[in-house]
Amino acid sequence: MNPDRERELLETVERVVAEGPYRPDWDSLMEAKTPEWFRQRRLGIFIHWGVYSVPAYANEWYSRNMYIQGSPEYLHHRETYGAHSKFGYQDFIPLFTAEKFDPEEWVSLLKQAGAGYFFPVAEHHDGFQMYDSELSDWNAAKMGPRRDVLGELSREAQKQGLIFCTSSHRAEHWFFMCHGKEFDSDIREPLRKGDFYWPSMPEADHQDLFSKPYPTEEFLNDWLVRTAEIILKYRPRLLYFDWWIQHQAFRPFLKKLAAFYYNCGKKWGQDVMICYKHDAMMFGSGIVEVERGGFADPKPYCWQTDTAVARNSWCYTDTLDYKSSAEVIATLADVVSKNGNLLLNIGPKSDGTIPEGDRKILTDLGDWMRVNGEAILGAKCWRSAQEGPSRIGEGQFQDQQAAAFTSQDYRFTANHGAVYAIALRCPEDGRFLVKSLADSADQNRPDFHGIISGVEALGFENGVTSWRTDGEGLHVETRGVQSDFPVTLKVSME
Secondary structure, three states, X not given: OOHHHHHHHHHHHHHHHHHOOOOOOHHHHOOOOOOHHHHHHOXXXXXXXXXXXXXXXXXXXXXXXXXXXOXXXXXXXXXXXXXXXXXXXXXXXXXXXXXXXXXXXXXXXHHHXXXXXXXXXXXXXXXXXXXXOOOOOOEOOOOOOOOOHHHHHHHHHXXXXXXXXXXXXXXXXXXXXXXXXXXXXXXXXXXXXXXXXXXXXXXXXXXXXXXXXXXXXXXXXXXXXXXXXXXXXXXXOEEEEOHHHHOHHHHHHHHHHHHHHHHHHHHHOOOOEEEEOOOOOOOOOOEEEEEOOEOOOOOOOOEEEEEEOEOOOOOOOOXXXXXXXXXXXXXXXXXXXXXXXXXXXXXXXXXXXOOHHXXXXXXXXXXXXXXXXXXXXXXXXXXXXXXXXXXXOOEOOOOOOOOOOOOOOEEEEEEOOEEEEEXXXXXXXXXXXXXXXXXXOOOOOOOOOOOEEEEEEOOOOOOEEEEEEXXXXXXXXXXXXXXXXXXXXXXXXX
């Protein structure tokens, strides 16, 4: 750790907070506005890429689990690399060469997928910084790739018109490497500030907001200045924090960081915001984030779900359980119909290439978005979000089993003077029935009473042969409308 740079950054944080207008209290932070572009772009891409991509085993928690005696990762590590005392996690860093990393190709692929913004991880729980830091030498600019990964992606995003955001998972590093102290490994006391494995404290109860040992002021200031350095150097438009910042010890530091970040945004002339989980921030002071899940019904506020192309890992491994492209697209439609954004994660290989499974989903998503994007980008909720028998459950980790959507399942959005009825599964006979658009004889009921001027199936020119409404719903007859992916009916209104 560079103490002079740390002191300088702490002074900068204090000065920017003092200048305002945002103060480090919830009352003030609740005045922050959700960026308008976030409401418009709807689809973002998360990128988990780091040292953990080298072993590419199990998932991105390899750095923790390889030190838990008897775990699959522990046994795999001993069998593959030898004793932990001779080859530890830090020994993967020289193997993380990223020789095929091409930021122009990455950003182009994300843009073609229909994404409007993206979040490369700046620092994961393992403590390796994917950017050029003046605070620590354990970073990608000085070791491994010897490239400022975050900086290169930020500059390329600006060139290609994508909005650059980033995430920090540093909070969990307080305990993440602690199990290596329990046996003869390369994680040994004394650990000093600035060491890669520091502080490796006993693992906390992740669900206990008051679990001990509390993170120390020394560690919390380290977290604060690392995050401030990212903000000042790369100017992300959104920041994402993983779950453990909800711990009580982080509260004053998180409020200070939020005030600093939001004040920086004011100086830049941009609205910025923090994405958070588990009520780590006061409602209204940031963007609500739901991991691998969402809400059963629409919300009057903006929110985001972060999920991955695979069910079993956020980073690349050789045992990924991929979702289908149709499931990912259906998830996007479901989330947007409920006023949410989808942050879809991919995991590049250690050499910097995008795995074929990830690439296929991004390509299919892009093909669908080029046809159906008007139902997603800038779309608003309609009076009904959904109809049909299949519903997404409320809460986290709802994606561990694929939802079995039927041809009766629709998700609705409103945009461009039209209602979009997205059939999550295309009916095999080409006949669509949208019950939410039924004629209602009772004018006092809050059902649909609009005047439809036309119906078309996006991507199928002249695919709609006829349509009519009655008390059962909107009946649409089509010819040649078949797809393995969701099909969007654009219902134009007079």
